[in-house]
Amino acid sequence: xxxxxVCRKAHFNAAHRLYNPxxxxxxxxxxxxxxxxxxxxxxxxDLIVKVSGYPDPQTGYVVDMKKLKDIIHEEVTSRFxxxxxxxxxxxxxxxxxxxxxxxxxxxxxxxDQIDQELDLKVILFETERNFVEYPA
Amino acid sequence: xxxxxVCRKAHFNAAHRLYNPxxxxxxxxxxxxxxxxxxxxxxxxDLIVKVSGYPDPQTGYVVDMKKLKDIIHEEVTSRFxxxxxxxxxxxxxxxxxxxxxxxxxxxxxxxDQIDQELDLKVILFETERNFVEYPA
Amino acid sequence: xxxxxVCRKAHFNAAHRLYNPxxxxxxxxxxxxxxxxxxxxxxxxDLIVKVSGYPDPQTGYVVDMKKLKDIIHEEVTSRFxxxxxxxxxxxxxxxxxxxxxxxxxxxxxxxDQIDQELDLKVILFETERNFVEYPA
Amino acid sequence: xxxxxVCRKAHFNAAHRLYNPxxxxxxxxxxxxxxxxxxxxxxxxDLIVKVSGYPDPQTGYVVDMKKLKDIIHEEVTSRFxxxxxxxxxxxxxxxxxxxxxxxxxxxxxxxDQIDQELDLKVILFETERNFVEYPA
Amino acid sequence: xxxxxVCRKAHFNAAHRLYNPxxxxxxxxxxxxxxxxxxxxxxxxDLIVKVSGYPDPQTGYVVDMKKLKDIIHEEVTSRFxxxxxxxxxxxxxxxxxxxxxxxxxxxxxxxDQIDQELDLKVILFETERNFVEYPA
Amino acid sequence: xxxxxVCRKAHFNAAHRLYNPxxxxxxxxxxxxxxxxxxxxxxxxDLIVKVSGYPDPQTGYVVDMKKLKDIIHEEVTSRFxxxxxxxxxxxxxxxxxxxxxxxxxxxxxxxDQIDQELDLKVILFETERNFVEYPA
Numbered sequence: 001x002x003x004x005x006v007c008r009k010a011h012f013n014a015a016h017r018l019y020n021p022x023x024x025x026x027x028x029x030x031x032x033x034x035x036x037x038x039x040x041x042x043x044x045x046d047l048i049v050k051v052s053g054y055p056d057p058q059t060g061y062v063v064d065m066k067k068l069k070d071i072i073h074e075e076v077t078s079r080f081x082x083x084x085x086x087x088x089x090x091x092x093x094x095x096x097x098x099x100x101x102x103x104x105x106x107x108x109x110x111x112d113q114i115d116q117e118l119d120l121k122v123i124l125f126e127t128e129r130n131f132v133e134y135p136a
Numbered sequence: 137x138x139x140x141x142v143c144r145k146a147h148f149n150a151a152h153r154l155y156n157p158x159x160x161x162x163x164x165x166x167x168x169x170x171x172x173x174x175x176x177x178x179x180x181x182d183l184i185v186k187v188s189g190y191p192d193p194q195t196g197y198v199v200d201m202k203k204l205k206d207i208i209h210e211e212v213t214s215r216f217x218x219x220x221x222x223x224x225x226x227x228x229x230x231x232x233x234x235x236x237x238x239x240x241x242x243x244x245x246x247x248d249q250i251d252q253e254l255d256l257k258v259i260l261f262e263t264e265r266n267f268v269e270y271p272a
Numbered sequence: 273x274x275x276x277x278v279c280r281k282a283h284f285n286a287a288h289r290l291y292n293p294x295x296x297x298x299x300x301x302x303x304x305x306x307x308x309x310x311x312x313x314x315x316x317x318d319l320i321v322k323v324s325g326y327p328d329p330q331t332g333y334v335v336d337m338k339k340l341k342d343i344i345h346e347e348v349t350s351r352f353x354x355x356x357x358x359x360x361x362x363x364x365x366x367x368x369x370x371x372x373x374x375x376x377x378x379x380x381x382x383x384d385q386i387d388q389e390l391d392l393k394v395i396l397f398e399t400e401r402n403f404v405e406y407p408a
Numbered sequence: 409x410x411x412x413x414v415c416r417k418a419h420f421n422a423a424h425r426l427y428n429p430x431x432x433x434x435x436x437x438x439x440x441x442x443x444x445x446x447x448x449x450x451x452x453x454d455l456i457v458k459v460s461g462y463p464d465p466q467t468g469y470v471v472d473m474k475k476l477k478d479i480i481h482e483e484v485t486s487r488f489x490x491x492x493x494x495x496x497x498x499x500x501x502x503x504x505x506x507x508x509x510x511x512x513x514x515x516x517x518x519x520d521q522i523d524q525e526l527d528l529k530v531i532l533f534e535t536e537r538n539f540v541e542y543p544a
Numbered sequence: 545x546x547x548x549x550v551c552r553k554a555h556f557n558a559a560h561r562l563y564n565p566x567x568x569x570x571x572x573x574x575x576x577x578x579x580x581x582x583x584x585x586x587x588x589x590d591l592i593v594k595v596s597g598y599p600d601p602q603t604g605y606v607v608d609m610k611k612l613k614d615i616i617h618e619e620v621t622s623r624f625x626x627x628x629x630x631x632x633x634x635x636x637x638x639x640x641x642x643x644x645x646x647x648x649x650x651x652x653x654x655x656d657q658i659d660q661e662l663d664l665k666v667i668l669f670e671t672e673r674n675f676v677e678y679p680a
Numbered sequence: 681x682x683x684x685x686v687c688r689k690a691h692f693n694a695a696h697r698l699y700n701p702x703x704x705x706x707x708x709x710x711x712x713x714x715x716x717x718x719x720x721x722x723x724x725x726d727l728i729v730k731v732s733g734y735p736d737p738q739t740g741y742v743v744d745m746k747k748l749k750d751i752i753h754e755e756v757t758s759r760f761x762x763x764x765x766x767x768x769x770x771x772x773x774x775x776x777x778x779x780x781x782x783x784x785x786x787x788x789x790x791x792d793q794i795d796q797e798l799d800l801k802v803i804l805f806e807t808e809r810n811f812v813e814y815p816a
Binding site for chain 1: 681682685686687688689690732733739740744
């Protein structure tokens, strides 16, 4: 018997801009292009959280999806949905909200809430065409 | 022979907030909830433009999709993509950017560029679960 | 200015079987095939509810999506989700739960909750490949 | 009671080129661009067939989906799947296989197989971004 | 040259309930909630079967998709489609049909039919938002 | 900190046939079936390119998606879109254009354009139901 991975999808809508405060506006504009628009733009973020382990023989569950759903809601959706990531959140005040960094932040937020014996991975879709996985 | 409808899909990413400037902040918050967040939130907008008419017997085209694609790019995508609809656009300075109003604005922008004998309809997805059609 | 249509997507998971109690088992089996399995089978039903009217000039809304979402939850999802349509619901005790009939039942349930000046239409997906619209 | 629309999705993969034999190669290339590549290109065509009418009170069916599926297979899929539309089919020997024309041809092929009291409409996706509806 | 993975998607519709026969009804209800409804509910299950190996230099195939399609039909779809997993199948008479357990059962059914030099993995979608992978 | 994977989706439409020139027509037909139609058929190919590495602390990027998009366009889309893979491309003159072989060819084309410290993987969808990953 191998481990099984359980996956749960969620989503949130947020505004952001890509911006490195140590750079000039010109440098930000050159590197990040229209993604650095000072008035922000936004996305429908789709999130997949993947948890791997051995199913409990009593329940047949690796993890109770209902509990995983609640953890995602508490740690991610309620924190980021309908927010401006740069202005409204602690997590991205000093961290540039690229898809890569958002995925790492989300992984860290969820990691503490999941049994340490279970493996964790997140996939974050910024658009249908751009998405990231963490860890690789 | 009946008319045929030709449909073209496009997308853009934008920030917005719902806000009626004639109302108090409390009233805006009460009516629009988290959609009225003063720091904005955002969406991946998917747009479907539908044009109906009789195919040209020479080309078999109701409308050349390549030209329709260019019209959508010029009138919609280049105008709204990676923008803050409330702050960066003329169209929504005094118009509340609900999905309904965005669809009407887009329809008007495209209507002038399409042969008047052709019928026009737009579908705008704010999220996968919320979308509007104009005209109904 | 024309009417605008506002659309909201929801889903529920249910078991059902197709069955006409006035027919013999053989006749049911002949007409409905494996869809008449006496032990039931099931679907992830996707539902799109479409409401058409003129946007309110104060809000820019035809209908408040949050209220529409609540109506769908109360009238449809909470009633049918994780249920056996034939055994657990009043609506399908004497009505064969074909996609056609489920769509008509859902339309009637929602119709009373929506302002009579607004037009209503529902689309019900039984699978990605089989779906119905009511009214046509 | 209104009419109900029953929809069935199918797909086929085919090669084609856009080409008007009354034109020079240059004119074909100018109008149809890379879609006129003499060696052909191809698509995964998705087809939705929509049939509208009143459900039979005995079955709850407007039309038996299993029969509709068979009609689509016989008239469309078996005829066009894994074919070169320009070279391998009677229908497009003299008809330019634009999405518009393919939709009209499919509608005519199916129309004869469906009860004349029932309304018929087809939607043909050439790509996820380009699709047509007939009748409009 | 590395191994290549070939993936094939299929689907089936089934009813099920989550239930541990060693527990009281109350305990089942407490742990499995509405998923334990005694009258069953159901899903459109989407299945992806992934087979990894080196392409045959003569065919360019890791595995013939047509044969893989037939194996999936014989071992999975014809066994579970339009069935009640708890009542109509040998496999889940004593195994709780959680997504985790269904994925493991399917993997075992297919494993015997695939060349032992090829790696096998399955992904099972219970809904668009809940899915599992085996092995992890 | 682990590596992050950045994914970018693209697509192209092409014609092809499966064919081994060292075999007789009968043998080709027996092995490849309708995929060996001498007049070709075609597909909308969807491509996902995955690049893994450590985000740059200055940009928060593993790789600039805009540059990745340009590489995919230059190396893949502009080369294969609206082409007959067997006749119009150098890459498949002597290589049978199975999904497996197309994925390997694309991986080799992109590999040279990506920093050698970054890992590369491609997923190629021939249809929604048939797709391959390289490396496995």
